[in-house]
Amino acid sequence: MDYVQAYKDHQYLWSIGPAVDMTGAYVDQDDLARMLKTPTKAMAAHCLCTQIEYWFDVGPDNGKDRAMDVSELIRTNKGVREIAERHGQI
Numbered sequence: 001m002d003y004v005q006a007y008k009d010h011q012y013l014w015s016i017g018p019a020v021d022m023t024g025a026y027v028d029q030d031d032l033a034r035m036l037k038t039p040t041k042a043m044a045a046h047c048l049c050t051q052i053e054y055w056f057d058v059g060p061d062n063g064k065d066r067a068m069d070v071s072e073l074i075r076t077n078k079g080v081r082e083i084a085e086r087h088g089q090i
Helices: 003-016 028-037 041-058 070-076 078-086
Strands: none
Touching (some): 003 041, 003 078, 028 041
C-alpha cells in the first residue's frame, strides 16, 4: 500500500475515533522510533497500516474509554467497509 492511500485511510478512520488505548495496548512510540530510524514514506505507510490494523482489531474509542463495534461500522459505513477490504480486514 502506498503512503498516500494509507494516510487517507488512517485519516478517515481516526475521524470516526482514534483506536482504543493507542498509548497502552498499542505502543505508538514504537512507530516514532521506526520513523526516526528510517524516515521514509515507505516506513510511514507501514506504520499507518499497522495502526489501521490495530483500529480494526480493537475498534475506535467512543469517548467513554470503550470501543465502538467494528463489525457494525463495517456493515453500515461504506468508507470503513472499503478500507477494511483494502487492508484485508474482511
